[in-house]
Amino acid sequence: MKIPVSRSFVRLSWITLVFIYLVVIAGSFVRITGSGMGCPDWPKCFGQWVPPTDAEVLPENYQNIYSEKRKNKVEKFMKMLSAVGLEGEAKKLGDNMESILIEEEFNARKTWTEYANRLFGFVAGNLILLSFLWILLKYRKRRLVFVSTVNLIILVFQAWFGSIVVATNLVPWTITVHMLLALVIIGLQLYIIRMVSPVQQKDLAVSKTIYWLMFVIFTVTFAQMFLGTQVREEIDFLRKAGVEREDWSTYFSIPFFIHRSFSWLVLVLIAGVYWFKRKDRELRIIHWSFYILVVELVSGILLAYFNMPGLIQTAHLLFASVLFGVLLMAMFRMKSKNHTSEI
Known part of the structure; x- marks a missing residue:
């Protein structure tokens, strides 16, 4: 399906793809540096939009505070898993709750590494949202609207699931799901480019x-x-x-x-x-x-x-x-x- 669009929108589509890939790279760097729990909460980091650089600005019992918050989120997630028939995974989380709720000490390097990853995700997410609004307001082609809508929905789910990855203290299978969802988003963005780019339409x-x-x-x-x-x-x-x-x-x-x-x-x-x-x-x-x-x-x-x-x-x-x-x-x-x- 060939859809005539402006060069600006084609350029935006490619830039969006680049930022999605930057999120993948940043996520990998977070993992190899062990910075996944650099921010114990989500979407804020230590309760702030701009994270601290020193533990002295945090409450003395900050580890207990964020551990308790994550416990509440994990318990809600366990109920959700059970509701959709994944009782086994819910039970595993419950059995490993003690290790899941271990809270790391504040480390500025890890905190800012994870924060940079979130910034890339924030930019990529807003670019996908901008593309969706652009399509909805200007082009309104049925297939293009459908694909961009699905991409946006999966992005929102991916953002929420990112909070689950943090809450469960990086349980391996959640990281795998997080990665596979990123590939789905890449695939949908490529399909949008296929529909709007004159070169890729050939x-x-x-x-x-x-x-x-x-x-x-x-x-x-x-x-x-x-x-x-x-x-x-x-x-x-x-x-x-x-x-x-x-x-x-x-x-x-x-x-x-x-x-x-x-x-x-x-x-x-x-x-x-x-x-x-x-x-x-x-x-x-x-x-x-x-x-x-x-x-x-x-x-x-x-x-x-x-x-x-x-x-x-x-x-x-x-x-x-x-x-x-x-x-x-x-x-x-x-x-x-x-x-x-x-x-």
Whole structure:
């Protein structure tokens, strides 16, 4: 569906996408620095819109105050989980309530790291809201309004769920859900760009073979990102258990090895598509997918064999997210030729 819009709106759509990715990067940096609980409440930080820089301005019993607030929120969340049939997850939260409610001491560096992450989220959220209002007031195209509305609703849910991640003291599965919701928001924003950008509106004609190969590559890549979140959960558990970073790799389970093996499968498939289409300038999106995947694999190798350096973890997530976006846009734009299955 081609929708004529102003260049300003197209530019806004791309800027919004960039800020969504910045939120993903900031979130990863928060995790590798252990700053997730730098702000024990949400949306404010230590009850303030601009967080403190020194513990002296906080009440003496601030840890008990915020622990009690989080307890109330967790209990409400447990009731909600039970109401939708997730009694098992609610029980796990209840069984681990004591560890969940452990309140960290104030650390200015961690507080401001988490606060910066929230600022990026605030900007990205307002850009999505601005896009929604722009569409609603000026363009009013049914599909565009629908997609932007869904994106805004998921954004609001994501913001609320972010408060749950904080309240539960970074319970691993909540972080995974938080990440997957971010990918959904990226996907919806890319679809909006597909509908409004003249460049992205151009279809790419490919054979059925190439189309289905790219579909398999995209599917496996998405599965890889999910497996990556499982590996990340294992890392979080090992960190909390006090296992030294250089010993993490010895504790990894099956998801890590599947994640590593599937990476090579994706490389082989996309390298094959790249080789056959390397001279086709119309399919530069495939070329970019190949280049990004190579960098992604290099970062994965560095993670596996060089004791999980923190910044490489952020780079790994960034390139995985970008690869997801590029492949998704490729799937949006590619149209298979019905009359041939040749490469």
